[in-house]
Amino acid sequence: MKQFRSFIRKEFYHILRDRRTLFILLGMPVIQIIIFGFALTNEVTNSKYAVLDNAKDIVSQKLIQRIEASQYFEGATRLYSYDDIAKAFRKGAIKIAIVIPPHFAEDLGQLHTAQVQLVADASDPNVANTLVNYASAIINDFQQNEFNKDQQLPYRILAEQRMLYNPQLKGAYNFVPGVMAMVLLLVCTMMTAITIVKEKETGTMEIMLVSPLQPLLIVVAKAVPYLLLSIINIISILLLSVYVLEVPVQGNLFLLIGESILFTLVSLSLGLLISAGSNSQQTAMFISLIGMFLPTVMFSGFMFPVENMPKPMQVISNIVPAKWYYTVVKSVMIKGVGFKAIWKETLVLTAMLFFFLGMAIRNFKIRLA
Amino acid sequence: MQPDYAITAKDLTKRFGDFTAVDKISFEVSRGEIFGFLGANGAGKTTAMRMLCGLSLPSAGTATVAGFDVYRDNERIKKRIGYMSQKFSLYEDLTVKENIRFYGGIYGRSDLFIKEQTGYLLQHLRLEKEGNTLVRALPLGWKQKLAFSVAIFHEPDIVFLDEPTGGVDPVTRREFWNMIYEASAKGITVFVTTHYLDEAEYCNRVSIMVDGKIEALDSPSALKQQFSAASMDGVFLQLARKAKRTEG
CATH class of the missing domain: 3.40.1710.10 (abc type-2 transporter like domain)
Structure with missing residues (x-):
């Protein structure tokens, strides 16, 4: 426990000393919500x-x-x-x-x-x-x-449209879940990967591996601060979407936050897995961006509807964790459904968590070569 | 194995595919000894050291560190050794005190121990005023001395130093070696690799590796006599010329 506390304290020093990165991590969701909310909208006005x-x-x-x-x-x-x-x-x-x-x-x-x-x-x-x-x-x-106020026409067919869940057809209903997936993925996957690889680069990882620290403890201690940062981000995104974009949380707030934490953990374990496979911060960053961020934007359904994609693409989209999380957020936040409606997605995310975490721990080298 | 040996190695070998980096080396290091581990670049000294530290698993042979087997008792060995790597191993964005506290913490030392020892250590290094300075801001020589102090902060039985004085000026090197002597006087066994042959003279015993094998092992004066050389430079050059491989 003593070791664990010392380690986490050190991680917080790293994060808090690097003001610029911290600002980006906490400011990014705010800026993204504002950009998507007011600039990048597909509503056509004026x-x-x-x-x-x-x-x-x-x-x-x-x-x-x-x-x-x-x-x-x-x-x-x-x-x-x-x-x-x-x-x-x-x-x-x-x-x-x-x-x-x-x-x-x-x-x-x-x-x-x-x-x-x-x-x-x-x-x-x-x-x-x-x-x-x-x-x-x-x-x-x-x-x-x-x-038609005063005249009743005998034959008149009126096509009536009703837009369910989002009667005003607000774009925000679509991108808030998307931004949540993107931000969590970026903060957790990329930052965790970079922070571990950085220790490999500077040589401090060797010192840690020579010390009596358990590898599992190193991995967990690295992830904890980013989990906390992500929870702050989840809350700030939700506050912004409810109070600034007026997208209400229809379903259970705790269910939503719980599912978000599950997705955060999946992203963290992906970050750990990436760090196990890369030896420089650049590599880690590229793998995170190209391997994680792009598929998230393309296949989560937030920019392009997955239903319209060719079958092989739809199959591929299933391995993108963000796709499942996006569905969950949309269901809980916009449609207001309960756990019964999203147990399948939750199960998939949980399975992914165990798979990636298991792989990451297995690949985390106790002995360097 | 005799209990008064800090390190023993018997036919210790490390192969990477077809390449044998360390080829059946055998030696013993006594407790409290300063043992110099010399060799040209690529001779295999870092690989050998990494096997003893538990960073690398031997391909063959046996070795014990602090009386524990490197294959089976890795976790116990880790508690008994300190390690200072070639790369600078403190956190630049942490202060001097925070670094000490972190390394004390991961070795499970109590807050009280850390606090007392930190005060003593800073005083000893004459860094009292720099306790709250970021390590990044310290001159290289001080950083190296601090890194060494941190490596022995948890009072290990043995400390492994991998080219600790690289890039440091002669005055600081001298001071660094004084610190090594102090550690040795406290009973800490020092296992040090180096490029500087004048430093080899400071060691109790020296081994010289060529192409993965130990070609010579004795006290500096005995080695000079054996190779009829005036200095360790002469001994080293005679042996190093035999080397076939240049990089590894």
């Missing part, structure tokens, strides 16, 4: 649009006002002919054009039908798709309010 109003009647005016009032569109360009549409798109001034036919109000009033054309710049298909959806939704909403 798009420039154009209107070609061939009707110029009261109803068309109202519709245009309605579109202008939404947060998704702003800065209407008035167009006067079809040719103007192409010009406006070519100039890059607009993302979508709304064409209102002549006799708009009359048609609606008498025939109960009118067609509004939505022309979008599909050079960016995602944005085009989103904008067309927004515009359609606004138009539907408009006709509902304007006409």
